[in-house]
Amino acid sequence: MTTLSAAILLFLIMDPLGNIPIFLSLLKDVAPKRRRAVMVRELMIALGVLLIFLMGGQLMLKLLQLRQESISIAGGIVLFLIGIRMVFPPAEGGIFGRAGEGEPFIVPLAIPGVAGPSAMAALLLLTNTEPGRTADWAIALLCAWLATAVILLSSTYLFRWLGESVLTALERVMGMLLIALSVQMFLGGIAAYLHLAV
Numbered sequence: 001m002t003t004l005s006a007a008i009l010l011f012l013i014m015d016p017l018g019n020i021p022i023f024l025s026l027l028k029d030v031a032p033k034r035r036r037a038v039m040v041r042e043l044m045i046a047l048g049v050l051l052i053f054l055m056g057g058q059l060m061l062k063l064l065q066l067r068q069e070s071i072s073i074a075g076g077i078v079l080f081l082i083g084i085r086m087v088f089p090p091a092e093g094g095i096f097g098r099a100g101e102g103e104p105f106i107v108p109l110a111i112p113g114v115a116g117p118s119a120m121a122a123l124l125l126l127t128n129t130e131p132g133r134t135a136d137w138a139i140a141l142l143c144a145w146l147a148t149a150v151i152l153l154s155s156t157y158l159f160r161w162l163g164e165s166v167l168t169a170l171e172r173v174m175g176m177l178l179i180a181l182s183v184q185m186f187l188g189g190i191a192a193y194l195h196l197a198v
Contacts, residue, residue, distance in 0.1 A: 003136045006126055010144035012178045013079065013119045016151035018086055018171035020159055023109065023152055030103050036153065038103060043149045045106055046114035050141055053120045054134065057127035068128050069193040075118075075125040076186025082118040083182055086175025114148060125185070 001009075027035050053060075061071065126137045151158065159167065 001126070001129070003140045006137060006140035007143040009122060009181055010119060010141055011147050012174050012181070013082065013116070013122055014114050014144060014148045015082075015086060015171065015174060016114075016148040017158075017167055017174065018089075019113055019152060020155040020167055021164060022113070023155055024159060026104050026109060034103070039109070039153055039155075040149075042104070042106070042109035043114060043145070043152065045110040047141075047145050049111060049115040050119060050123060050145070051138070053115075053123045054127060054137055054141060057124045058131055061124065061128050066128075069189045069196065071121070071125050071128050072185055072189030072192065075121040076182045076184075076189060078118050078121045079178055079182035079185060082116070083175045083177075083179035086178060087172050089171075114145070114152075 023039070027038060030038055123137065123141065126140075127134060162170075
């Protein structure tokens with residue numbers, strides 16, 4: 001996988017367009033002057049968590065004694081479920097459940113909003129598949145995170161400009177791409193497992 005394709009994969013998983021309505025609804029009770037600071041804080045926390053998973057991914061896999069094929073298959077399943085939720089979102093409470101009161105902190109904006117389980121699984125998969133390319137994966141993560149941050153920090157303007165229906169349609173398209181990538185990841189894991197078993 002190239003650095004660009006890894007960045008695109010991580011960007012699709014972070015789903016910034018789909019997160020715009022959710023972020024806006026969770027921040028509606030926060031003072032307008034404070035919203036941008038809260039979003040920057042949550043985005044930085046998410047980046048920190050993802051970088052920890054990127055740097056410590058190999059160690060985690062060694063401690064858990066997981067094989068590459070297992071991660072590939074499990075990652076494919078998780079990404080498939082996330083893609084399905086993007087194409088067919090739950091009606092009640094949204095993807096993060098009901099919003100709490102007051103200013104959100106870490107949950108649900110940073111985790112699982114930006115740094116969700118699927119992004120963590122994708123980073124584990126990348127570091128396990130080609131462990132010598134941690135710098136490439138870090139660049140891919142930073143590019144995906146930066147694009148996500150720009151979109152989410154512009155969420156008020158994008159929501160007003162594009163409207164909810166256009167954002168929903170874009171999220172569905174991103175979900176379809178993510179489903180296709182997850183199936184490819186799953187089949188790659190199965191093929192690798194069968195090759196080892198023969």
